[in-house]
Amino acid sequence: MSDAQDHNEDLHxxxxxxxxxxxxRALEAVLAEKGLVSTDAIDAVxxxxxxxxxxxxxxxxxxxAWVDSAYRERLLANGAAAIAELGYGGEEGNTxxxxxxxxxxxxxxxxxxxxxxxxxxxxxxxSWYKSAxxxxxxxxEPRAVLREFGLELPPETTIRVWDSTAEVRYLxxxxxxxxxxxxxxxxxxxxxxxxxxxxxxxxxAERASA
Amino acid sequence: xxxxxxxxxxxxxxxxxxxxxxxVFHEDWEARVFAIYQLINLCQxxxxxxxxxxxxxxxxxHYLEASYYERWLWSAERRLEAKGTVMPAEVxxxxxxxxxxxxxxxxxxxxxxxxAVAQLREGPPALGIAVNPRFTPGDRIRVRRMRPDGHTRCxxxxxxxxxxxxxxxxxDLLPDRATYGLPTQPxxxxxxxxxxxxxxxxxxxxxxxxxxxxxxxxxEPA
Numbered sequence: 332m333s334d335a336q337d338h339n340e341d342l343h344x345x346x347x348x349x350x351x352x353x354x355x356r357a358l359e360a361v362l363a364e365k366g367l368v369s370t371d372a373i374d375a376v377x378x379x380x381x382x383x384x385x386x387x388x389x390x391x392x393x394x395x396a397w398v399d400s401a402y403r404e405r406l407l408a409n410g411a412a413a414i415a416e417l418g419y420g421g422e423e424g425n426t427x428x429x430x431x432x433x434x435x436x437x438x439x440x441x442x443x444x445x446x447x448x449x450x451x452x453x454x455x456x457x458s459w460y461k462s463a464x465x466x467x468x469x470x471x472e473p474r475a476v477l478r479e480f481g482l483e484l485p486p487e488t489t490i491r492v493w494d495s496t497a498e499v500r501y502l503x504x505x506x507x508x509x510x511x512x513x514x515x516x517x518x519x520x521x522x523x524x525x526x527x528x529x530x531x532x533x534x535x536a537e538r539a540s541a
Numbered sequence: 542x543x544x545x546x547x548x549x550x551x552x553x554x555x556x557x558x559x560x561x562x563x564x565v566f567h568e569d570w571e572a573r574v575f576a577i578y579q580l581i582n583l584c585q586x587x588x589x590x591x592x593x594x595x596x597x598x599x600x601x602x603h604y605l606e607a608s609y610y611e612r613w614l615w616s617a618e619r620r621l622e623a624k625g626t627v628m629p630a631e632v633x634x635x636x637x638x639x640x641x642x643x644x645x646x647x648x649x650x651x652x653x654x655x656x657a658v659a660q661l662r663e664g665p666p667a668l669g670i671a672v673n674p675r676f677t678p679g680d681r682i683r684v685r686r687m688r689p690d691g692h693t694r695c696x697x698x699x700x701x702x703x704x705x706x707x708x709x710x711x712x713d714l715l716p717d718r719a720t721y722g723l724p725t726q727p728x729x730x731x732x733x734x735x736x737x738x739x740x741x742x743x744x745x746x747x748x749x750x751x752x753x754x755x756x757x758x759x760x761e762p763a
Contacts, residue, residue, distance in 0.1 A: 369650035443549035
């Protein structure tokens with residue numbers, strides 16, 4: 332949906348593919364016909380979360396924390412305030428706790444009851460984060476889940492799984508990969524994946540040089 | 542509500558990483574349902590309990606079979622219906638018209654579009670500061686046993702377990718009451734750390750820690 336106008340044309344002139352899509356289109360049409368929710372407002376909200384708000388924001392936060400120890404301190408002391416310094420915040424992200432990985436400590440985030448996720452820094456959650464297997468298993472067998480993501484942690488590493496049951500949203504601050512001394516902030520941000528900020532991966536320097 | 546949405550610790554759902562699971566939206570209609578859901582809240586077109594409470598009241602088979610945004614669509618319709626904004630018969634009549642070839646009506650409201658983006662960028666206020674919280678970091682607590690028949694943020698897997706308060710997160714209205722519009726005062730919310738054996742018994746894996754944000758109401762001293 333890079334072009335909202337084309338998307339609109341498709342949506343309003345094509346036959347629906349499934350009963351649930353037809354139902355969604357019908358609800359939108361009823362709301363539009365009643366003048367309650369406009370088509371352009373729907374497009375604008377989608378545009379916001381498809382283009383502006385996403386893990387690229389969180390990656391900049393992490394990279395800043397890697398290069399600026401005073402920023403890192405502020406980020407760990409008051410996540411939302413430090414994230415707002417870079418211009419990010421809003422729905423599902425005004426109470427943020429940033430949990431730092433360190434030697435022998437690995438954090439990961441889940442929402443067993445729902446799918447709570449820090450939208451301003453990570454965008455909307457991927458399907459797996461909202462899925463029953465992740466919600467069911469991440470608190471009860473985190474090592475097995477991490478292994479499915481290809482992440483094998485040493486047995487002596489303490490795993491801390493944060494279940495976002497209330498209104499606090501969590502961001503994992505991964506460890507800066509070795510071999511990145513002297514890298515520019517922008518190059519560092521390119522190493523920081525969404526999965527690393529959820530805690531199901533760790534950033535690696537070879538990603539960028541590959 | 543002790544329903545199927547409370548998934549922590551359940552078996553039988555299979556592996557996490559499967560083909561297609563990387564996607565945020567699989568189909569266009571999902572993105573539109575997401576946006577509609579934000580907008581009907583913003584425009585105060587909905588009534589009754591909050592969206593989570595509504596989704597948790599879905600028939601459990603329907604909940605598990607429905608895709609994520611199908612649940613959102615379902616709860617959007619229930620909440621619109623609760624306020625009398627849009628009734629199911631209206632949606633179904635429109636479905637028949639669209640299936641019959643009617644071009645879907647559209648509407649333009651630039652002001653709403655701008656206002657929606659501005660409000661999502663602003664978001665709700667942060668949690669308040671907890672004044673004189675009953676527990677402080679390091680305190681041992683036990684999660685109360687309970688079987689609430691409405692919305693709760695106390696997952697089953699921690700009930701009865703002993704944990705240690707890790708942080709005082711702030712203060713907030715208890716969702717168990719607030720989502721139904723019942724009067725309630727802000728209360729402390731704590732991040733409570735549990736050792737894996739205290740939740741799940743012994744494991745072949747080395748112990749891990751599970752941290753859960755819990756409202757003061759759910760806790761008692763241990």
